[in-house]
Amino acid sequence: MLPWFRIDRTRLTEQTIHDGPSVERIALLGADLPGLRPKLRCGQGDRVERGQVVFHDRAHPDVVLVSPVSGVVESITLGPRRSLSALVIRSENAQHDPDPLVIAKSTPAEMRSALLAQGFWPAFLTRPFGRIPAPDAVPEAIFVTVTADNPYAPDPRVVLGDQLEMFTAGLKAMTLLTSGKVHVCQSPGADIAAGLGARIRGSFFPAGRSSGFASTHIHHSHPVDASRSVWSIGYQDVAAIGKLVATGVHDFSRIVAFTGPRAKQPRLIRTVAGASLPDLIRHEALPGSHGSPLCVFSGSAARGRESSWLGRYHQQVSLLDDASSHGKLPESVVMARLRRTSSQLAPLIPTTALERALAFDIPVVPLLRALSVGDAETAKRLGCLEMVEEDLAEVSLACTSGADYGRMLRHVLDELAEDA
Numbered sequence: 001m002l003p004w005f006r007i008d009r010t011r012l013t014e015q016t017i018h019d020g021p022s023v024e025r026i027a028l029l030g031a032d033l034p035g036l037r038p039k040l041r042c043g044q045g046d047r048v049e050r051g052q053v054v055f056h057d058r059a060h061p062d063v064v065l066v067s068p069v070s071g072v073v074e075s076i077t078l079g080p081r082r083s084l085s086a087l088v089i090r091s092e093n094a095q096h097d098p099d100p101l102v103i104a105k106s107t108p109a110e111m112r113s114a115l116l117a118q119g120f121w122p123a124f125l126t127r128p129f130g131r132i133p134a135p136d137a138v139p140e141a142i143f144v145t146v147t148a149d150n151p152y153a154p155d156p157r158v159v160l161g162d163q164l165e166m167f168t169a170g171l172k173a174m175t176l177l178t179s180g181k182v183h184v185c186q187s188p189g190a191d192i193a194a195g196l197g198a199r200i201r202g203s204f205f206p207a208g209r210s211s212g213f214a215s216t217h218i219h220h221s222h223p224v225d226a227s228r229s230v231w232s233i234g235y236q237d238v239a240a241i242g243k244l245v246a247t248g249v250h251d252f253s254r255i256v257a258f259t260g261p262r263a264k265q266p267r268l269i270r271t272v273a274g275a276s277l278p279d280l281i282r283h284e285a286l287p288g289s290h291g292s293p294l295c296v297f298s299g300s301a302a303r304g305r306e307s308s309w310l311g312r313y314h315q316q317v318s319l320l321d322d323a324s325s326h327g328k329l330p331e332s333v334v335m336a337r338l339r340r341t342s343s344q345l346a347p348l349i350p351t352t353a354l355e356r357a358l359a360f361d362i363p364v365v366p367l368l369r370a371l372s373v374g375d376a377e378t379a380k381r382l383g384c385l386e387m388v389e390e391d392l393a394e395v396s397l398a399c400t401s402g403a404d405y406g407r408m409l410r411h412v413l414d415e416l417a418e419d420a
Contacts, residue, residue, distance in 0.1 A: 012151060012152060012266065013152050013153070013154070013257045013258070013259055013266045013267060013268065014265070014266060014267040014268070015154070015155045015158045015268060016158075016267060016268060017158070017159070017255055017268045017269070017270055018267055018268065018269050018270070019269070019270050020256075020269035020270055020271040020275075020280060021279065021280060021282060021283075022091075022279070023091065023271065023272065023275040023276045023279040023280055024090060024091060024276060024279050025074065025088055025089065025090050025091065025276040025279065026067075026068055026069055026071075026088070026089050026091060026272060026273070026274040026275055026276065026309075027086045027087065027088045027089070027274050027276070027308075027309040028054065028055075028065050028067075028084070028086070028087045028089075028274055028312075029084075029085075029086050029274070029309055029311065029312065030079060030083050030084035030085050030086065031305070031311070032122070032311055032312030032313060033065075033084070033122060033132065033312075034125075034130055034131050034132070034410065034414075035129070035131035035132060035414065035417065036057045036063065036084075036122070036131075036132055037057060037058045037059065037081075037082070037083060038055040038056070038057065038058070038065075038083075038084045039055060039056055039057070039058045039061070040054070040055045040076065040087075041053050041054055041055055041056065042054050042055070042073050043073065043076070044073050044074070044075060044076055045072065045073060046072070046073045047070075047071070047072050047073075048067045048070065048071065048072070048073060048089060049067070049070050049098070050067060050068065050069055050070045050095065050096075050097075050098060050250075050252070051066050051067065051098055051118070051119075051250050052066060052067050053065070053066050053119070054066065054067050054073070054087060054089075055084070055087065057132075060134055060135050062116045062121075062135040063116065063121050063122070063132060063135060064116065064117070064119050064121075065119055065122065066118065066119035066250075067089055068252035068272050068273050068274060069089060069091040069092070069095060069252070069272065070091070070092050070095055070096065071089045071090045071091040071092045072089065072090050072092075073087065073088070073089055074088045074089060074090045075087075075088045076088075086309070097249070098250075100247060100248030100249050101118075101244070101248040101249075101250070102248060103244060103245055103248055105173065105176075105245050107176070108176045108177065111173055111176040111177065111245075112135070112176075112177065114244070114245075115173075115177075115241065116135055118244060118250055119250075120237070120240070120241055120244070121133070121135070122312065123233050123234070123237035123240075123241070124142075124231045124232070124233050125214075125231065125232050125233075125313075125388070126139070126229055126230070126231055127214075127215065127218050127224045127229065127230050127231075127232065127385070127386060127388075128224050128225065128226060128229065128385035128386065128413070128416070128417075129385070129413050129414075129416065129417040129420075130387075130388035130389070130410075130413055131413075131417060133229075133231055137229070138177070138178060138179070139177070139178045139180070139229055139230045139231040140178065140180045140222065140228055140229060140230050141178060141180040141181045141182070141183060141221075141222050141230045141231075142174050142177060142178050142180075142181075142182045142183070142230065142231045142232075142233065143183045143185055143214050143217050143218055143221070143222075143230060143231070143232045143233070144171065144174065144182065144183065144184045144185060144232075144233055144234075144235060144238050145185055145212070145213075145214045145217065145232060145233070145234050145235060146160075146184055146185055146186045146187075146192065146235040147185055147186060147187050147205060147211065147212040147213075147217075148187070148212050149210075149212030149213055149300065149303070149390075150212065150300050150302070150316075152257060152259040152260075152266070152300065152316065152318075153212070153257055153259075153300070153315060153316050154255055154256065154257045154268050154315055154316070156186070156187075156235050157189065157192070158268070159235070159236065159255045159268070160192070160235060160239060163239045163242075163243075164192065165242075165246070166239045166240075166242035166243040166246060167192070167235065167238055167239040167242055168196065168242065169241075169242030169243070169245050169246045170237075170238035170239055170240070170241040170242030170243075170245070171184065171193065171196060171200050171238060171242070172196070172200075172242075172245075173241050173242065173245050174200075174233075174238065174241075175197075175199050175200065177231075178231075180199075180230075181199055181200075181201050181222075182199060182200045182201065183201055183203045183217065183221055183222070184200060184201065184202050184203065185203045185204075185205060185214070185217040185221075186202060186203065186204055186205070187204070187205065187206070187207055187211075187212075188204055188206060188207075191204075203217065203221055205217060205220075210359030210391070210394075211359075213359070213390060213391060214232035215232075215359075215360075215386055215387055215388060215390075215391045216359050216360075216391075217232075218230055218232065218386060219359075219360055219386050223386065224385060224386055225385055226380070226385060226416075226420060234313065234315070236254060236255065236315070239251075240252075252272050252273055253270055253271070253272055253273075254270070254271055254272060254273045254275075254310070254315070255268055255269070255270055255315065256268070256269060256271060256310065256314070256315050256316055256317055257269075257315065257316045257317070258281070258284060258317055258319065259300070259316055259317070259318050259319070260297075260301065260317075260318040260319040260320050261286075261289075261319070261320060261321060262285045262286050262288065262294055262319035262320060262321060263284065263285070263286070263319045264283075264284050264285060264286050265284070271310065273310065273312060274309055274310055274312070275309070275310045276308065276309060277296050277298065277307065277308050277309060277310060277317060278296075278308060280310065280317065281296060281317065281319060284319070285319050286319075288321050288322070289321055292321045292322050293322045294319060294320075294321075294322065295319075295320045295321065295322040296308070296317065296318070296319060296320075297317070297318040297319075297320060298310050298311040298314045298316075298317060299311060299314040299316055299318065300316050300318055301318045301320055302393050302394060302397060303390045303393040304316065304318060346400055346401050346402055347400065347401060348365065348368060348369065348372070348399060348400065348401040348403075349400040349401075350365045351398070351400070353398045354395065354398045354399055354400075356398075357394040357395045357397070357398040357399075358391070358392070358394070358395055359391070360383060360386065360387070360391070362382055362383040363382065364395065366378070366382055367379060367382045367383070367384065368395065368399065368401075368403075368405055370382060370384075370412075371384070371405055371408040371409055371412060372401075372403060372405075372408065374408075374411065374412065374415075376412045376415045376416050376419075379409075379412050380412075380416055384409060384412060384413065384416075385413075385416070387409060388409070388413075389406030389407070389409055389410055390406070391406075391409075392405040392406045392409055393406060
């Protein structure tokens, strides 16, 4: 554990699920869709229904994104090369549940078509490259992440407490997408995959640094390279897929943890994917130390991002003091490093903390040097294909250079994916 991440056990999340406040807006974010270039199927001011397709991938039109709420498209912000920054939908006050769908799900082709049509395909990320898989891709295995990536995150067994039946249905659906194993990666305890057949395997990982990450699970159980591909998916998405398969209802809800030194009551809340964080944290923040302003992260302080929206893959909202306004705050080291810009980069100095910050058994400093200069082939030889951005978050915090190695890794992975 890095020295500035001391666990404050008085602030650990209450593992009881509460209904969160209503949110006026939700957003679909381009940052959550690596490698996807959107073609819009709606415009600003259009009314959309819950579950309606709002855009699809230009390269793979079968990969669609759907609206999690009924409402009006408030804004569409595009980034470089017409990439999506954010599509914001203002939610209607009265949300009507659509009629249950009739889902054909007996064959692999039917299951694949159902998940594509209902917008579930972006729940999967590939290794290598950390991208949404192509519609016709078949993985060698699927890894279901049922682990918490830090002590303040939701306990998966609590979240799945009343959804185990749906989760089981989702695991069985996963077996139709691969001829290999479905690895259910868990922390020690009762095996929630027990008795589901030989192809659904419970795998256990002890609590500790990086053991909650899909890349770590894949590295130890099914290493990948340019010719071997697996997929990862989170346990809440698997439960939602199970509910779709079992009942025909598309569940867009998300259980997230309110955490951080500024959280008034650290606990689990039920909200919706893409929720507006200002709406979600209303009346939830404590006053800041020394009058410092509030900093809101989607995800954890170490691996999330400062944002106004709940990220597609995030299960945590971190309320922190904004350390840029006061250098003596407890979070100052973390926040200063997160905020450091490329113009302020310092030399990369090998340290013990840096070597220990990566969970993979590879030479850290040579990898970081390759990423720093964009040497994709060297980074590939050193094992970057097994990683995604979150795996280098602690490395970025530990490194004296202040560089964002996750962003550098994304550039290299995208280059390698285009050449594959």
